[in-house]
Amino acid sequence: MKKFIGFVKKEFFHIYRDKRSLFILFGMPIAQILLFGFAITNEINHVDIAILDQSNDVTTKEIINNIAASKHFNIVDVLQDETAIETVFKKGKIKAVLQFENMFAKNITKEAQANVQILTDATDPNMANTISNYITSILKKQQQDINNGAFTPYQIIPQSRMVYNAELKSVYMFVPGVMTVILMLVSAMMTSISITREKEQGTMEILLVSPLKPYQVIAGKVFPYIFLSVINAMAIVLLSIFVFKVPVNGSLFFLALESVLFIITSLVLGILISTIAATQQTAMMISLMGLMLPTILLSGFIFPISSMPLPLQAISNIIPAKWFIVIVKGIMLKGIGLGFLLKETLILLAMTLIYLGISVKKYKIRLE
Amino acid sequence: MKTDYVIQAENLTKLFGDFAAVNRISFHVKAGEIFGFLGANGAGKTTAMKMLIGISTPSSGRATVAGFDVYKETEAIKKNIGYMSQKFALYDDLTVKENISFYGGIYGLSKKAVKEKSHKLIEELNLQAVSNSLVGGLPLGWKQKLAFSVALLHDPKIVFLDEPTGGVDPITRRQFWEMIYKAAHKGTTIFVTTHYMDEAEYCDRVSIMVNGKIEALDTPKRLKAHYKTDTMNEVFLKLARG
Amino acid sequence: MEITVANISKSYNTVTALKDISFGVETGELFGLIGPDGAGKTTLFRILTTLLTPDNGVATVSGFDVVTNYKAIRNSVGYMPGRFSLYQDLTVEENLNFFATIFGTTIDANYDLVKDIYVQIEPFKNRRAGKLSGGMKQKLALSCALIHKPKVLFLDEPTTGVDPVSRKEFWDMLKRLQNKGMTILVSTPYMDEAALCDRIALIQDGRILEINTPKAITEHFPKPLYNIRANNMYLLITSLQKYQHTHSVFPFGEYVHYTDKRNTPDKTALSQYLKHLGLTEITIEKTKPTIEDSFMELAKK
Numbered sequence: 001m002k003k004f005i006g007f008v009k010k011e012f013f014h015i016y017r018d019k020r021s022l023f024i025l026f027g028m029p030i031a032q033i034l035l036f037g038f039a040i041t042n043e044i045n046h047v048d049i050a051i052l053d054q055s056n057d058v059t060t061k062e063i064i065n066n067i068a069a070s071k072h073f074n075i076v077d078v079l080q081d082e083t084a085i086e087t088v089f090k091k092g093k094i095k096a097v098l099q100f101e102n103m104f105a106k107n108i109t110k111e112a113q114a115n116v117q118i119l120t121d122a123t124d125p126n127m128a129n130t131i132s133n134y135i136t137s138i139l140k141k142q143q144q145d146i147n148n149g150a151f152t153p154y155q156i157i158p159q160s161r162m163v164y165n166a167e168l169k170s171v172y173m174f175v176p177g178v179m180t181v182i183l184m185l186v187s188a189m190m191t192s193i194s195i196t197r198e199k200e201q202g203t204m205e206i207l208l209v210s211p212l213k214p215y216q217v218i219a220g221k222v223f224p225y226i227f228l229s230v231i232n233a234m235a236i237v238l239l240s241i242f243v244f245k246v247p248v249n250g251s252l253f254f255l256a257l258e259s260v261l262f263i264i265t266s267l268v269l270g271i272l273i274s275t276i277a278a279t280q281q282t283a284m285m286i287s288l289m290g291l292m293l294p295t296i297l298l299s300g301f302i303f304p305i306s307s308m309p310l311p312l313q314a315i316s317n318i319i320p321a322k323w324f325i326v327i328v329k330g331i332m333l334k335g336i337g338l339g340f341l342l343k344e345t346l347i348l349l350a351m352t353l354i355y356l357g358i359s360v361k362k363y364k365i366r367l368e
Numbered sequence: 369m370k371t372d373y374v375i376q377a378e379n380l381t382k383l384f385g386d387f388a389a390v391n392r393i394s395f396h397v398k399a400g401e402i403f404g405f406l407g408a409n410g411a412g413k414t415t416a417m418k419m420l421i422g423i424s425t426p427s428s429g430r431a432t433v434a435g436f437d438v439y440k441e442t443e444a445i446k447k448n449i450g451y452m453s454q455k456f457a458l459y460d461d462l463t464v465k466e467n468i469s470f471y472g473g474i475y476g477l478s479k480k481a482v483k484e485k486s487h488k489l490i491e492e493l494n495l496q497a498v499s500n501s502l503v504g505g506l507p508l509g510w511k512q513k514l515a516f517s518v519a520l521l522h523d524p525k526i527v528f529l530d531e532p533t534g535g536v537d538p539i540t541r542r543q544f545w546e547m548i549y550k551a552a553h554k555g556t557t558i559f560v561t562t563h564y565m566d567e568a569e570y571c572d573r574v575s576i577m578v579n580g581k582i583e584a585l586d587t588p589k590r591l592k593a594h595y596k597t598d599t600m601n602e603v604f605l606k607l608a609r610g
Numbered sequence: 611m612e613i614t615v616a617n618i619s620k621s622y623n624t625v626t627a628l629k630d631i632s633f634g635v636e637t638g639e640l641f642g643l644i645g646p647d648g649a650g651k652t653t654l655f656r657i658l659t660t661l662l663t664p665d666n667g668v669a670t671v672s673g674f675d676v677v678t679n680y681k682a683i684r685n686s687v688g689y690m691p692g693r694f695s696l697y698q699d700l701t702v703e704e705n706l707n708f709f710a711t712i713f714g715t716t717i718d719a720n721y722d723l724v725k726d727i728y729v730q731i732e733p734f735k736n737r738r739a740g741k742l743s744g745g746m747k748q749k750l751a752l753s754c755a756l757i758h759k760p761k762v763l764f765l766d767e768p769t770t771g772v773d774p775v776s777r778k779e780f781w782d783m784l785k786r787l788q789n790k791g792m793t794i795l796v797s798t799p800y801m802d803e804a805a806l807c808d809r810i811a812l813i814q815d816g817r818i819l820e821i822n823t824p825k826a827i828t829e830h831f832p833k834p835l836y837n838i839r840a841n842n843m844y845l846l847i848t849s850l851q852k853y854q855h856t857h858s859v860f861p862f863g864e865y866v867h868y869t870d871k872r873n874t875p876d877k878t879a880l881s882q883y884l885k886h887l888g889l890t891e892i893t894i895e896k897t898k899p900t901i902e903d904s905f906m907e908l909a910k911k
Contacts, residue, residue, distance in 0.1 A: 006711030010700065017699045017738075202695030206754075209659045209689045212712050365680075367661040408773035409744050508647055535770075535799050537646035537814060538906050542860045546847055549861065553844035565774055566802065569863025588864055600863075601774050601802070608775045 003212065007220030014194065015224060021190060029182045029232050030239070036174035037244050044130050049096040050077035050088050055104035063116075063142050067098070072134050089121055096120045096131045108146065175240040176328035177301030179233060180321045183259065184266045184295050186229050189287035191270030195221055196283040199274075205367065214363055222267050229263040230256075249335025258331065258341075261348055262324040266291075268355040269320075275362040295321040323347050374399045374526055374557045375420065380429035382415050389415040391580035392429065397559065399525075402552050404571030404588075405561040406600075408608065411577040413561045414530070420559075421528055422446055434525045447475070450519035453530035457515035460504030464495055467503055468518060475522035489517050509540030516547055526557040533567060545570050565601040574600070576607055583607050611670075612637040612762055612793040613658065618667035620653050620816075627653040628816045630667070635795055635809075640788045642807030643797040644901065650816040651797040652692060655766045658795070659689045672761055688760030692767045694751040698740030702731055702750055705739050706757060713758035723790070724753045727783055745776025752783065763787065765796040769803065781806045801902040812905050819908040824901055831899035831907060833857060834875065837865040840889040849887045853880070860906060867903060868894075 015021050049067075053060050068075050077088060079097065088094045099117040101107070107114035118135050120128035198204040207217055237255070240246040248255065269291060277283040296302060298312060299321035305313055316322050323344040330336045330344075338345065375397035382390040390412045397403045407413045418424035420433050422442030431438045434448040458467045465486060472482035490499045493513055503511060512532060519527050529548075533541045548570075552558050560571060568574045568588060575585040584591055584607055588600055595603045613635040620628040628650045635641040643651050656662040658671055660680035668675065674682040696705050706728070710717050721728075727749050734742065739750060748768055755763060765784075769777045781803065788794055796807070804810045805824045812819040812827070820827055840846040846866055850859040855876075857869040870880075877894050884892050899907075 003712050003714060006708060010697065010704070010708050013700055013704060014697070201698065202691050202693050203697060205656075205659075205661060205691045206689060206695055206709070207712070208661055209684050209687065210709075210712050211685045211714065366663065367656060368663070408775070409771070535647035537649070537909065538801065538902050539860070539909055540646075542862075542906075545861045546844075549844040549847060553842065563771075563773055566863070570861065599802075604774050605778060608773070 003216060004220055004223075007212075007216070008223050011194070011220060011224040015228070021193075024190065025186055025228055025232070028185065029178075029236055032178050032182060033175070033236055033239050034243075036178050037240075044072055044127065044134065046074050047072060047095050047127075047131060048076045048093055049073050049098060049131075050079055050085075050094045051075055052079040052082065052085065052097060052099040054102045055100045057103075057105035059105035059108060059114075059146075060100045063100075063139065064098075066138055066142065067135070070134075070138065085119060089119075092121075094121070095127065096135070098135065172246055172333060174301075175236070175244065175246050176325050176332065177296075177299070179236045179259075179328060180262070180299065180301065180324050181292070181295055182232060182236065183229055183263055183324075184291055184321060185287075186232055187225055187263050187266030188270035188273065188291050189284065191221060191225050191267055192273035192277065192283040192287055193280050194225075195271065195274035196277050196280045200279055208365065208367070214365055218271060218363070222271070225267060225270075226260070226263055229266075230260065233259045233263070246332065248332050250331035250337060254337060255328070255331045258324070258327050258345065261345070261352070262320065262327075265320045265324075265348055265352045265355070268352055268359060271359045272355050272362070275359055275364070294319050298322070299325055301325060318351075320348055320351050372399055373397060374435075375403075375431070375433050375559065377420070377431040378429055380416065380419060380431050381427050382412075382419060382424065383427040388580050390419070390426075393577070393580075393582045394429075395575055395582060395585055397526075397557060399557055400552055400555045402548060402558040402560065402570065402572045404568045404574035405559060405577070406563065406565065406568050406574055406604070407561075407577030408563055412580040413563075413577055416577070417528060417530065417559075417561055420445075421449060421451060447522075448525045450522065450524035450527040451530075452515045452519040452527065452532060454512075454532060454534055458503045458511060458518065461502060463502055464490065464499045464506075464514065467514070468521065471518045471521055477522060485521055489521070493517060509536045509543075512536060512540070513544060513547060516544065520551060520556065524556065526559060527551065529558065529560045531562050531564070532560065534562075534564060565599070565604050568600040568604075576604060578607060611635065612639070613641075613669075613671050613795060615654075615658070615669045616667055618654070618657060618664045618669055620650075620657065620662065620664050626816050628657075628664075631813075631816075631818055632667075633811055633818065633821050635793060637793055638788065638791055640784060640794045640796070640806075640808045642804055642810040643795065643813055644799075644801060644804045644810050644905070645797075645813035646799050648815075649813045651813060652766055653816075654813075655689075655691075655764055655795075655797065659687060659764055660684060686761055688755040688758065688763045690751050690755040690763075690765045690768055692770065694747045696739040696747060696751055696754065699738055701736050701738055702742070703735040705750060706753055709754040710757045715758050717757065720757055720759050723759055724756050726786060727756070728753050730779075743776075744772045745779070748772050748776060748780060749783075752780070756787070761793065763792055763794045765794065767797050767799065769798055769800065777803070801900065801905060804901040810901075812901075812908060814905075814909050819905065827904050828899050828901060831904050833869040833873070835897055835899045835903060836868045836870075836875070836877075837862075837893070837895050837897040838868050838884075839865050839891070839893045840884060841891045842889060845887065845889055846884070849884055849889065853883060855880075858907065858910065860903075862903075865897075867897070869907075 015025065051064055053064065064075065067073050077094060079085060079088065085097050088097065097119040099119065101115045104114045116139065118132050120131050122128040198207065237248070241248060273283055273286050277286055298316045299319050300316065305316050305322065308316065327341050327344050330341050373396040378394050379392040380390060381388060381392050393416060405413055405417065415424065419426045419438055420431060422438060422445040426438060433445045436444040436448070438445065462470065468486040468489060469482050472485065490496055495510070495514065498506060516532065533544050536544070548558055560567065562568065571588065573585065573587050574591065575582045577583070591603050592598065592600065595606050597603055597606070611634045615634070616632050618628055618631045631654065643654065645651055653662065657664050658669060658676060660676050660683050663677050670676065671683050672686060676683060697708070700708065706717055731746050731749050734746065739747065742750065752768065769780055784794055784796065807824065809821065809823050810827070811821045838846065843861065847859060847861060850856055850866060850868060855871050857871045860867045881892055881894060
């Protein structure tokens with residue numbers, strides 16, 4: 001036990017004295033969560049647009065006023081003819097142009113139909129799509145006002161309700177994702193780097209030629225990171241509750257247990273990496289390319305798994321992060337318990353045991 | 369200053385904050401001389417050498433290398449010197465021939481010149497069989513001899529060698545010194561920094577740096593006589609202990 | 611015998627690191643493994659410290675087999691790998707404390723053993739190991755290897771890259787440890803350190819050239835050896851290499867070491883030959899061979 005405490009103490013010295021790992025441990029989680037929470041968002045606010053109003057009548061003026069009044073758009077330019085459209089797009093500041101056809105109001109009353117064109121800068125397709133949706137909904141509302149009182153036959157009125165995230169806040173989606181990425185990063189990358197550093201410095205040789213047993217070395221290496229990862233997980237949850245007002249509908253205790261499971265999965269992956277990699281650099285490359293990228297791209301964190309091509313969907317199943325994200329979303333947003341998350345939990349557990357088995361088998365008691 | 373000196377340093381100093389890594393050193397090296405620049409790790413050897421090869425600007429003092437000023441004419445210095453260190457000399461993942469043409473290219477030798485020199489060099493070092501093999505796979509001794517030849521490729525006036533023979537076997541080491549003698553015989557000046565005292569015995573003259581200053585400068589023979597010992601190692605021990 | 615090595619061989623892929631090595635180290639002996647980089651010294655150390663398994667042959671340390679009984683060896687030996695493997699970001703004291711703890715002991719319990727060495731670095735005990743000079747790192751690494759009072763000490767190139775003053779102090783310390791009954795196996799590429807060992811094995815390219823006391827090895831040098839000097843070193847070497855009676859010629863500091871094919875060389879004729887080739891200030895005098903001369907003579911075969 002004394003040996004174990006001595007070992008853990010040494011590990012904490014390493015972490016505490018290395019500015020780089022301190023930053024990864026504590027700076028990154030906070031920076032990431034704030035970044036995803038505030039900066040990276042699917043909502044649009046104060047987007048610059050231009051108007052080309054060839055009609056210039058009461059109705060178009062009303063529509064333009066409504067758009068200008070919304071917090072989503074700023075009308076920064078009024079164009080005189082169609083040739084100007086391309087020029088403003090090329091300048092890049094304007095993201096959309098709204099073009100009303102000639103005699104717009106007259107067409108509505110006379111022909112019961114008038115045309116308006118929404119042109120968007122689709123170099124950023126998501127943005128273009130969202131802008132177009134927002135403008136369309138303003139136009140629809142206008143149409144209702146015009147029709148007010150008038151009888152319109154055969155209407156389908158869709159009523160959609162967004163369950164679990166009524167305001168469609170993107171931060172609800174990012175919190176579970178960021179938490180997963182950070183726990184993976186801290187646990188897997190930091191342990192694998194810390195073990196390979198001993199190999200590189202040659203201190204592993206002395207540890208091997210000492211009465212320490214392999215499991216003691218591993219336990220001593222892993223313990224500080226379990227501890228730090230739990231703190232990190234708590235910090236993230238607290239930040240999301242108090243700063244971003246993400247609800248935790250399920251049991252916090254259950255969330256903690258599942259997090260510890262995922263932390264252990266990641267730590268075991270870290271050990272596995274360190275049995276393959278000989279240098280810190282390799283360990284870092286494998287952690288980043290082999291774990292971080294799939295965790296970010298294929299886990300459903302940023303891109304929905306259901307819209308991926310089939311082979312990628314299949315691959316996503318072997319990524320622990322995918323299952324953990326389902327669990328976290330389930331607990332935090334849906335408020336469900338183990339009964340509904342049994343499958344995911346068991347899969348994570350099985351992965352941990354398999355990786356652990358491989359690591360133990362691959363762990364070298366000698367240098368070869 | 370007299371012109372038959374290829375390196376002249378007067379009160380050359382390098383300060384890092386308040387700390388004088390090199391403290392007012394003065395010395396002259398003659399053309400064709402093998403000059404040993406000795407000192408323990410941290411004595412200031414590397415800092416002094418960096419000023420001489422034009423990659424570090426002195427804090428004060430004067431120095432010329434191959435007739436060029438170390439403050440203003442560093443580009444000219446670099447063209448006229450060769451450099452070889454134990455740590456970095458050749459690219460392990462290039463072949464013998466590729467390394468030679470790479471260095472030839474850096475120093476602006478024509479394609480034809482590189483081809484001729486490379487052929488001659490490979491023949492002299494008996495490397496015909498491995499001329500297309502990666503340098504990484506060659507024995508340490510071969511690499512060092514090749515690195516030295518490559519440093520001489522552009523016929524520099526002075527070659528700076530940074531701890532060139534550490535760890536090689538005794539016979540290879542002698543072959544290496546034979547190459548150095550040959551280069552010196554042809555008029556190339558050799559400037560060797562080392563903390564291996566037995567390497568000092570091979571030099572025409574040696575300077576010994578202790579804590580940023582040159583504490584002794586003479587031929588090994590006279591230094592040994594002056595300190596009444598048999599080896600340069602003991603000369604160094606006496607100097608370092610004060 | 612504290613250490614026995616019998617017919618040990620080891621290869622990495624296609625490279626043979628050790629070829630059929632055999633020797634023994636007596637209890638309480640200071641035994642030196644002398645050879646250049648790549649001779650196989652580190653591989654041999656790693657086999658004896660149970661970090662590698664040999665392809666062939668048997669080795670024991672304190673009576674324990676290095677393959678089957680590796681745990682017993684790990685509990686009892688002290689090992690100082692090349693490059694002074696220390697935790698660079700821990701202080702002097704923290705390093706020593708850590709190694710004491712993992713061997714289940716404390717600094718106080720074995721302080722008398724490391725005292726000699728540790729007092730020299732104690733003034734810097736709160737300094738990080740990474741900020742120490744080579745000599746101080748070496749002393750700290752030795753203290754760490756000694757802290758659990760091992761019976762056998764393995765030191766792989768402990769003096770490489772260390773200044774001459776620290777090297778001398780280090781060898782003095784080894785002598786004192788030996789006097790306390792410790793068996794020490796040390797490797798070095800410096801031929802001049804061979805004389806400080808009780809017995810040495812000269813090793814090159816994975817083969818042992820000779821094992822004996824340093825004195826016996828130099829006494830066995832087969833031919834009279836001469837120091838030759840002249841005004842021009844390069845011409846002297848090339849001239850001697852072309853001389854018909856030359857057996858070996860090696861630059862050796864300010865001299866050239868020369869041996870003749872004949873048992874009694876003709877100094878006057880040699881002097882005449884050199885003069886004839888334009889050399890001046892020629893001196894030829896007999897000298898005693900060093901370990902390095904013996905090494906080169908043996909390696910030449």
